[in-house]
Amino acid sequence: MTPHSEDRVPNIFHHAVRSAGAITIFIALVIMVASAIDKGPYIVVNTIVTGGMWALMAMGLALVFGVMNVPSFAHGEFFMIGSLVSFYVVTTLNEYLLRTSVPLLPVIIPLMGMFAACVAGCIAGALCEIMVFRPLRRRSQEQWVMNTFLLTLGLSIIMINGHQLVFGTEFKGIVSYWDFPSVEILGTYISFDRLFVFVLSVIAMICFWSFMKFSRSGQAIRAVSQDEAGALMVGINLDSIQMLTLCVSCGLAALAGASLLFMYPSYPSVGLGPLYNSWFIVILAGLGNVAGAAVGAFIVALFQILTTVYIGEGWGFVIPSALIILVLTFKPSGIFGSVVRGIHDK
């Protein structure tokens, strides 16, 4: 019972409560409650559901930046790949279903589509790692951040126009995944698909968190994001960890794309909107901070819904951009702090 250990716990708590992150969360909760009193539970429910949707993509982006040091502007294209694969799987199976009737299949088809999309995303990520990032890593590591940023721009151009070339520019969408009726929560009606997306993202976040915390590969990924040289010294194979990170991140993005197919039909540049959203979230939360990205997703969703409700449709680019510019001016490391090496070198 030394005087030191006695007041250590209250001190840490004190410090955490006063940090920028805690203050922002507190303000966001206050705003949510105030808007609920003003306009009813619509805003709160919508924020939670939309935030869950964006959290997956934002976490993938934060992971890629934190571990591989790559500011990926091609992240939205993996969303597009996911929605494309899911569309083709689901419509093909639906047509098969029209001819033969198999019990339980209508319920499982969307899940198969999402699973196929996740796998496709992982494969696309692996291809990018082998063909694009690995050769650059072998050649030179200087100016890595800016060079990979431009590389991902090139990747984005190729994927968008590749989609246009091979699959055409039509909107490939479905009306809904399941035909179940809307669910009522606190007076607001939410379609079953959106609720499922929220539940799926919560499950995915829990799986992701336990993977990172308890499995060896997850711990290896965290080690590489903290200190690359140290990880090498301990015997972690950097190449396979980078590949694994990119696969996981792109798989998450593709899963987000597949699960949102009913809302975002698949067309070449469908990934750009989610890309800008993910970047808002990642910058607000701090580059490379995965947990912060998950929380930041809800804050940005709240902000966007408030903008739509109080100011009007279509300002969705102007006002969040202004907010991000403010954040970058006054606190570039983000609200929850960024945990990335190598941001400050050229």
Add this chain to the structure above:
Amino acid sequence: MIGFLKVIDKVSLTPLSILGLISLGVLPVVPPFNQEYLVRWLTMGIFLAAQAVAFDFTSGFISIVNFGFCAFVGLGAYTSAILVVRAELSPWIGLFASILPAALLGFLTGVLTLRLRGIFAAVTTFFIGLALMGLATKWVFLTEGPLGLNCPTLLKTSSNVPYFYIVLVMMIVAYIVLKAVVRSHIGLAFQAIGQNMEAARTSGINPTRYRIFNFTLSCAFAGWLGGFYAHYVGVLTPDVMSTAKTVEVLVAVYIGGRGSLWGGAAVAIPFLCATELVRSSLNELPGLNLVMYGLFLILIMIYYPGGIAQVYRKFLYKSKHPIPILLLKGSISGLQKAENEMLNRLAGLRKTE
């Protein structure tokens, strides 16, 4: 002869570039090129080249990729168009009035990105560009939004040839001005800031002043070019400000080699003609030209990051033969060296006889 070389060296042009510019200037009257659609391609190619010069001023020298560049071009374009359409001014006044708001916003951007480095500055300019595009879309009372703002053209002719010469003059002016700045002590300061900020500060360079100056000048030229675009094309949509257009300029600059103002300009014209050729000849495969240039960007970034300028510096610039020295360097010392070289060779030949 030496006097001529001195003069053109003062405006930082080499004999090779003068030859190039003259041949470019004669192009629209030469038979295969005097068809209207080809002249249009050439005009847009030179427009891209001028943008590349202004873009490289920021990205090559202070190492900040101004990702919202085309938003500044679009800002100049919209300003000029709005002034001409709503305030009934002449398009020529609008062309020069478009410099002001772009320079002002460039100044603000420089101030905003003061404490940011590398990726943060690029992302900030990205969001500024996005915000500008959103504003242009939403403020329909001013900009007619996505429906398009029609504005009168600079000249009453329907031929593209006068516009070709106007934009050629604009590009040459931009290059000479920016190269003059780069050659002065300001340019040295830019390079110091771009390469190692701490060392620059230690040497007593105040990065604030130089960064703001760089942004303001680069965006002023962007606005000026935007004014030309508005009165050449005649219709403006918020798409003009999109990131895709900035990426076009960026690809040209990177293939040409960043840090050399002329690299992007030299590459832009053949590049634009090649992409337009692919686009118009392969109608069943839309977007193939863009896939090719994404591929090009990736290949250059991985395998040849220095671009064409690096090829030039490694192979041509270092050659010992007198004719390349005269053409490419055009300098007095180069000419004297060439003379010495020739004399040495003659002496060597005489010795072996």
